[in-house]
Amino acid sequence: MPKKRKAEASGDIVQVGNKLISLEGYLSKKPRKDIAAPGQSDPVAAGAVSAASSPPALTSSSGSRSTQIPVTASSSASSPLTGDPQFFAARQSLPLWTRRDEIRGILRQKDVLVLVGETGSGKSTQVPQYLFQEPWCRSRKVKVKAGAGTEEARVGGMIAITQPRRVAATTLAHRVSREAGTPLSEHNSGGGGANGAVSKGLVGYSVRFDHRVPPGTKIKYLTEGMLLQELLRDPHLKQYSAIIVDEVHERSVDVDLLLGFLKQIVSGDKAGRGGVPLKVVIMSATADVEGIRRFFSESVSHSPGSQPSLMPKSGTSVDFLQIEGRQFPVDIVHTPKPVPDIQQALLKLVFKFHTEEALSDKHGRKDILAFLTGQEEIEAAQKLIEEYASTLASNLPKLKVFPLFGQLSMEAQHEAFQPVKGGFTRKVVLATNIAETSVTVPGVRYVIDCGKAKVKQFRPRLGMESLLAKPISKSSAIQRAGRAGREGPGKCFRLYTEETYETLQETDLPEILRTDILSAVLTMKARGIDDVLSFPLMDPPEVESVEKALLHLHILGALSDDGSITETGRKMVLFPVTPPYARVLLAAAEAKYDCLLEAIDIISCITAGEDIFLQLRSEEAKEEAEEYRKELSRREGDLLTYLTTMQLYAAENTDRAQWCKDRKIHVRNMKQALNIRKQLRGLCVREGMMEPPPPDPQPFTPTSPEQAAVILKCFLKGFALKTAILAPDSSYVTSHGKHVVAIHPSSVLHGQKKEAIMFLEHVYTQKNYAKKVSAIQASWIADALEE
DNA sequence: TGAGAACTC
Numbered sequence: 001m002p003k004k005r006k007a008e009a010s011g012d013i014v015q016v017g018n019k020l021i022s023l024e025g026y027l028s029k030k031p032r033k034d035i036a037a038p039g040q041s042d043p044v045a046a047g048a049v050s051a052a053s054s055p056p057a058l059t060s061s062s063g064s065r066s067t068q069i070p071v072t073a074s075s076s077a078s079s080p081l082t083g084d085p086q087f088f089a090a091r092q093s094l095p096l097w098t099r100r101d102e103i104r105g106i107l108r109q110k111d112v113l114v115l116v117g118e119t120g121s122g123k124s125t126q127v128p129q130y131l132f133q134e135p136w137c138r139s140r141k142v143k144v145k146a147g148a149g150t151e152e153a154r155v156g157g158m159i160a161i162t163q164p165r166r167v168a169a170t171t172l173a174h175r176v177s178r179e180a181g182t183p184l185s186e187h188n189s190g191g192g193g194a195n196g197a198v199s200k201g202l203v204g205y206s207v208r209f210d211h212r213v214p215p216g217t218k219i220k221y222l223t224e225g226m227l228l229q230e231l232l233r234d235p236h237l238k239q240y241s242a243i244i245v246d247e248v249h250e251r252s253v254d255v256d257l258l259l260g261f262l263k264q265i266v267s268g269d270k271a272g273r274g275g276v277p278l279k280v281v282i283m284s285a286t287a288d289v290e291g292i293r294r295f296f297s298e299s300v301s302h303s304p305g306s307q308p309s310l311m312p313k314s315g316t317s318v319d320f321l322q323i324e325g326r327q328f329p330v331d332i333v334h335t336p337k338p339v340p341d342i343q344q345a346l347l348k349l350v351f352k353f354h355t356e357e358a359l360s361d362k363h364g365r366k367d368i369l370a371f372l373t374g375q376e377e378i379e380a381a382q383k384l385i386e387e388y389a390s391t392l393a394s395n396l397p398k399l400k401v402f403p404l405f406g407q408l409s410m411e412a413q414h415e416a417f418q419p420v421k422g423g424f425t426r427k428v429v430l431a432t433n434i435a436e437t438s439v440t441v442p443g444v445r446y447v448i449d450c451g452k453a454k455v456k457q458f459r460p461r462l463g464m465e466s467l468l469a470k471p472i473s474k475s476s477a478i479q480r481a482g483r484a485g486r487e488g489p490g491k492c493f494r495l496y497t498e499e500t501y502e503t504l505q506e507t508d509l510p511e512i513l514r515t516d517i518l519s520a521v522l523t524m525k526a527r528g529i530d531d532v533l534s535f536p537l538m539d540p541p542e543v544e545s546v547e548k549a550l551l552h553l554h555i556l557g558a559l560s561d562d563g564s565i566t567e568t569g570r571k572m573v574l575f576p577v578t579p580p581y582a583r584v585l586l587a588a589a590e591a592k593y594d595c596l597l598e599a600i601d602i603i604s605c606i607t608a609g610e611d612i613f614l615q616l617r618s619e620e621a622k623e624e625a626e627e628y629r630k631e632l633s634r635r636e637g638d639l640l641t642y643l644t645t646m647q648l649y650a651a652e653n654t655d656r657a658q659w660c661k662d663r664k665i666h667v668r669n670m671k672q673a674l675n676i677r678k679q680l681r682g683l684c685v686r687e688g689m690m691e692p693p694p695p696d697p698q699p700f701t702p703t704s705p706e707q708a709a710v711i712l713k714c715f716l717k718g719f720a721l722k723t724a725i726l727a728p729d730s731s732y733v734t735s736h737g738k739h740v741v742a743i744h745p746s747s748v749l750h751g752q753k754k755e756a757i758m759f760l761e762h763v764y765t766q767k768n769y770a771k772k773v774s775a776i777q778a779s780w781i782a783d784a785l786e787e
Numbered sequence: 788t789g790a791g792a793a794c795t796c
Contacts, residue, residue: 165793208795225795233796254794374791406792433791454791467791511793519795576795607795615790683796745788766789 083129084181091129091179094122095324100130102321107131107242107279111266112296112318114282114289118325119482123283124168124246125176128159131279132202132218137241142274144238155276156241158217162224162258164247165438166207173205173212173221180219184212208576209675224254231261232526232573236272242279248292249284249475250437251510251538253520260536261527263296267316286475288507293318295538328363328485330447334498342377342450345495346370347384350399350428353446353491359397359426363488365419365443367427369435371480373452373469378403378430379617385428397424404431404441407610410668416441436479440486447484449477451496455509458516460548462737463721465516466764473508477501510539517541519578521549522558525565526573556583556718575683576676577607580718580760585680587717589689595711596690598703600680601646602639602711606760606772608673612645614664615746625664632663633748636708637757637774639715641748643703646673651700712774716758716784723781724770725756732757732770735781744769756781 082088091097096117106113117123131137139157143150163169177184182201204213205221213220222230224245231237243262248255262280270277282292296318339345350368360366372378382401389399402416417439420427429441433453452469453476459466472480477494484490494501512520521532529535533546553559556579558569572582581603588599605612616622632648634640645663649670652659660667684690703711716723724732724741730753731740741762743750747770749757756778759770 223794225793228794229796250793252793376789407790436792438792456791469791574796609794611790617789679796686796742788744790746790750788763790769789771790 083179087179091122091126094126095120095326096122096126099321099323100126103127103130104134106319106321107134107281108136110317110319111277112280112282112316114284114292114296114318114320115323116284116286116289116321117323118285118327119486120326121323123323124161124163124172125179127281127283128161128219128244129176129180131242131281132159136277136279137218139241140274140276142276144236144274145271153238153274155238155273158240159219159242159244160227160237160240161219161221161244161246162227162255163221164224164250164252164255166210166223168247169205169207169221169223170210173203173219176219176221177201177203182214184214209679224252224258228254228257228261228523231258232523235261235527236265237278238273240278241276242281244281244283246283247285248282249286249288251508251512253512253515253517256510256512256537256539257520257523259292259295259538263316263536266296286507288475289320291538293320295536298536327482328487328489330481330485330490330492332481332492332494334494334501335496338497338500339495342372342495343381343384346372346381346448346450347388349448349493349495350385351388354399354426355396357446359424361488363445365427366445366488367429367441367443368446368448369429369431369441369444369483370448370450371435371453372430372432372450373454374432375403375405375407377450378405378432381430385430397426398422399428400425401428401430404429404435404439406432406434407615409666413439419443435483436476440483442487444486445484445488445490447481447490447492449480449492449494451477451494451500455514457514458545460516460542460545462739463548464739464762464764464768468765471500471504473505474501475507477504512537513539513541516549517545518549518552518580521546522553522565522569522573522579525553525559526570530564552721553579555721556580558583571687574687575680577603577680581607582718584715584718585684585689587714588711589684593710593714593717595707595714596684597681597693598643598707598711599714600677600684601650602642602715604673604677604680605642605646608669608676610666610669611746612642612666612669612673613746614666616664621664625662628663634703634708635748635775636705636712637749638747638772639712639760639774640703640708643711646677647700650674650677650696651698653697712758712776713780713784715760715774716776716780719758719760720781720784722760722762722770723756723758723776725778726753739768741768741770743773744771747771747773749773749775 083091103113103115115123115127137156137159139154141152142155144153144155163172174184180202182203184201184203200216201214202217203219203221204217205211206213206226207223208226227243237243245255245258245262248259259282262278265278266280284292296316335345350370353368357366370381372381382403385399385401392399400420404413404416416429416431427443429435429444431441435441451472453472454467455470456465456467481492484492524532524535532550533543550559550563553569554561558566558572558579560566568586571586572579575582575585577585584599584603585596587593588596616625632641632645634644645665649656649659657667660670681693685692721736723736724734727733732742733740741759743752743757754775756776757770758774758776760772761770763769763771
C-alpha cells in the first residue's frame with residue numbers, strides 16, 4: 001500500500017482509459033526527481049505496474065505470486081523473450097499472461113482477432129510484445145503489384161498499435177519500451193533513459209509533432225489519425241505485419257475509417273503486399289463484439305485499388321477472445337423517483353456520503369467523483385457545495401471541490417489528480433465526460449452520475465451542428481459506475497430511476513453518425529474509393545449525409561461533376577485541416593488573393609484544438625484583460641483578431657507565456673497554434689505555393705482595411721455557404737437555408753449590426769449561434785460563389 | 788450573453 005500511494009502521490013501516473021498514463025509534460029512542468037538513474041530501478045514505473053494491473057487486495061491475498069520468478073530474475077541483461085527482467089514478474093501477473101499462447105495460436109491460423117479485455121487486463125501493453133517475434137512478423141523481400149507490373153519491396157516486420165489519443169500513444173510507448181528493455185530516452189532530457197540516448201529500440205511512437213521511431217522498431221504506437229495518413233501514402237501498409245486497433249469501443253470517425261480500410265486489405269487480394277497477409281487485432285473494452293465480428297466476416301465486393309469485382313471475395317474468419325479484467329465490486333443505487341433538481345440531489349448525496357463514510361479504508365482514500373454535463377453546471381454545483389461545506393461542524397473532515405473539464409488549464413486539471421493536502425480533507429471532483437474515458441482520477445470510491453452528457457450532432461440538412469445535453473447510453477452509465485471500483489469496493493449513485501436506465505440506448509451513437517463527414521468522404525476519395533456509399537463501414541451514415549458531403553466537396557472544387565477527385569481535391573488532402581480550410585489555403589496562394597501567410601496564421605489559431613482565448617466569465621476577469629485585448633481585437637471581426645493575435649505573439653521576443661497570461665490567452669493552445677503554423681508553412685513551401693518565409697520574430701505591422709477585405713474574400717472561397725445578411729428586424733438570416741442566427745457572445749462582433757457576416761461555425765445550443773464571425777459585404781458572397 | 792471529449796504530412 002505505501003508503495004503504491006507513493007507512486008501515485010508523485011502525480012506522474014494516472015490512468016487513461018484502462019491504461020497507465022504518465023502526466024509528465026502533460027499536466028505539470030515539474031521536473032521528475034523520481035526518474036531512475038541509469039541502471040537503477042524505476043520506482044514510478046514499478047509502482048505503476050502494480051497500480052494498474054493488480055489492485056492491492058488481490059496481490060496481497062495471493063501468496064503464490066510473491067515468490068520470485070526464476071526464469072530471468074537473476075539475469076541483469078534483458079533478453080528479447082522476456083524484456084527487462086525488472087518488469088517481468090509484474091507482466092506475468094497480468095490476467096492476459098496465461099492467454100498469450102492462445103493469442104499467438106489464433107493469429108498463426110487466422111488474420112483477424114477480436115480481443116475484449118476489460119479494464120486492467122494489460123492488453124494495450126502486452127499484446128504487441130507477445131506478437132512481435134512470431135514467425136509471420138518478419139520483414140520479407142517479395143514481388144508486389146505496382147501499377148501494371150510488379151516490383152521488389154520489403155513487406156512486413158512491424159506491428160502498429162493505434163490509440164484515439166496522443167498522450168495514450170506516447171506514454172504507452174514509453175512504458176512498453178522500458179518493459180522491452182530498450183527504453184526510449186526521455187524527451188529533451190539528454191540521456192534520461194537507461195542507456196542515455198538510445199540509438200536502437202524495439203518500441204517507438206508517432207503522433208503529430210512528435211515522432212520517435214528508432215531504427216529496429218518492431219512495435220509502433222500511433223494515433224488513429226496518423227495511421228490514416230500512412231494509409232493515404234501506402235494503401236497496403238507494407239511496412240506492417242500486424243495492425244492492432246485499440247479502444248475500438250470509443251468508435252471515433254478515424255477508427256471507423258481504419259476498420260473499413262483494414263477490412264479491404266484483409267479480405268482483398270494480397271498482390272499489393274506480395275501475398276503477405278496482414279494480421280489485424282481489434283481490441284475493445286466492451287463485450288459488444290458481435291458487430292465487429294459480423295463486419296469482418298461479411299464479404300466485400302472489391303479490394304483496395306482495384307475495381308469492384310463481380311466475384312465477391314469470401315469473408316474473413318474472425319476469432320474472438322475475452323480477457324477478464326480486475327475490478328472491485330460497485331454497488332449501484334438508482335433514485336426511487338425522478339430527480340427534479342440535479343443540483344439539490346447532488347448536494348444532498350455529497351454530504352450524506354461525506355458525513356456517513358470514513359475518509360479512507362484499507363484500500364486507500366474514499367473520494368467522490370460526480371459526472372455532470374458542462375462547465376456551467378459544474379461551477380454552479382461547486383459554489384453550492386462550498387457554501388454548504390463552510391457551515392459544517394468543525395469536528396467533521398473538510399471537503400474540497402475540484403472542477404475538471406477540458407477547457408481548464410493544465411495546472412487546474414492537475415489539482416484534481418493530486419491527493420488533497422492536509423489529511424483531514426475529502427476530495428470531490430466535479431467532472432464532465434473527460435473523466436469517463438480520457439483520464440482517471442485516483443482515489444475515487446463514490447461516483448454520482450447525473451445520467452446526461454453533452455453531445456455534438458451534425459444536421460446535414462441544415463448544415464449546422466447542435467451541442468445539447470442528452471441521456472447517456474447504458475454502456476456509458478456502466479463505464480461511469482466502474483470508476484468507483486478501481487482501487488477498492490465502491491458505490492455509484494445514479495440521479496435517475498432504474499426504469500429510466502432501462503430505457504437508455506445500449507451504446508452511444510458512433511461519432512461518424514453524429515458529425516460532418518466532409519473530411520471522411522474526401523479521405524476515401526483520395527484513397528481511390530470511387531463509390532463512397534459502398535465503402536465498408538460498421539455503421540454507414542445516411543445516404544443523405546453522404547450526398548450532402550459530396551455536394552459540398554463539389555462546391556469546394558474538390559470533386560468534379562462525375563464525382564472523381566480533382567487536382568484541387570488532391571492538394572486539399574495534403575493539409576491537416578478540414579476541406580473548407582484547405583480550400584482557403586489554396587485560394588490564398590492565388591495571385592488574386594495573395595494572403596497565404598495571413599491565412600495560415602488565422603487557420604493555425606482556429607484549428608489549434610480549443611479556443612486560444614480563455615473564456616472570461618467573471619466581470620473582473622474581463623476588465624483585467626480588456627486593456628490588453630484591445631490591441632488584439634479588430635472591428636472586421638474574429639478572423640482579423642486571430643491574425644493580429646498570432647502576429648503579435650510571433651513578434652513577441654521576451655516572455656511569451658507572460659504575454660499570454662496578461663491577455664488571458666491559453667498558453668498551451670497558443671503553442672499548438674504556432675506548431676501548426678510552422679507545419680502549414682512547411683507544407684505550403686513544399687507544394688510550391690510560397691517561398692520560405694523569414695524566421696520569427698518579425699516586426700508587427702497592422703493589416704490595412706484593404707488587405708483585411710482581401711483576406712475575408714479569400715475565406716469566402718471556403719465558407720460562402722456560411723454567411724448571413726442583416727434583416728430589417730435586425731436579425732441575421734443565413735443566405736443558405738434562411739435561418740435566423742445570432743452572433744455568439746464569444747465573438748468580438750457580438751451585439752453589433754453589420755450589413756452581412758461570414759461565420760466559420762454554426763452551433764445550436766441555447767440558440768442558433770454563429771461563431772468565428774467576420775463583417776463582410778453582401779456583394780462578396782455572390783462573387784465568391786460565381787467562379 | 789455562453790463552449791462534452793478527441794485528432795491530422
